[in-house]
Amino acid sequence: MRIFDTERLRLRPLKVGDSQEVEELAREYDVSKSTLTIPHPYPEGSAKDFIEKVLDSEKRGELFNFAITSKETQNLIGMINIKLSGRHSRGELGYWIGKPFWNIGYGTEAARAVLEFGFNDLNLNKVYAQAFKETPGSWRIMEKIGLKYEGTLKQHVYRFEI
Template identity: 55%
Template sequence: MKMIKTERLILRDLSYGDAENIEELAGDYDVAKTTLTIPHPYPKGVAQEFIASMKIAESEGKVVIFSIERKEDSSFIGIININIQKNYHRGELAYWIGKPYWGKGYGTEATKAIIEYGFEKLDLNKIFATSFTNNPGSWRIMEKCGLKHEGILRQHVKRLGEYIDLTYYGLLKDEYLNTNK
């Protein structure tokens, strides 16, 4: 069982018990529209399927995924993960936080913790992330956590009927080590 503790959060194994909370929080249109893969509306039972698929991917070494929980009341507030590309020693960071918990610094706190995990435990050489350019809350988290802007991928994806630009950020292990000595 993996667990990361921060000042206000516990990052813990994703569990089937999280399904109802995932459906409730990720089902919010404002959360879903900021991600590429969260369905809207969020169908009942899909969270169980998502959790099962993540457990398989994790057992195959393709992802490391955590539920984000507040220490103060054990509330499930979101998910954070790194999709691992072993051949290249890199990982793609992804996260979402439920809308009631936006603007409180939880995303930044969880992201800093998983970046440390990615470099120190997974021995990755690079961690990168993308965000919709129209989602400043997400790319500001990346900036606060030391990721460097690497470019814009124009009309790179289509979401909810609209072509969307992605902003791309990355952090190299040596950059991480130089700022965290």
């Protein structure tokens, strides 16, 4: 079980017991529009199934997923993962932060810890992330942790109207 403590956060394994907090944070439209996979409206009761799928993916070695929690309150703040491509020794960083916790630096703090984990523990050759152009907060996180802009994927994915 991997647990990382940063200055203000604890990154710990996600558990089915987190489903209510995940739903509360993920049902916010501004959160869902910043991700590729969070539906809007968020279906009641679906976080449990989502978490079970994540846990299965972890067992298969496809990703490492962490609940981002406050060290002080232990409350869920968001989620972060690194999806692995073993063939190419790279990982894709993905994250979301609940709207009440935006602009406090939690995303950067968590992303920096998982980036270090990717390079230092997983020995990855490359860690990258992607974001919609309409999510400047995600872009700032990537810049702050040292990721470099490599290009724009025009019409690469379709997401509901933003």
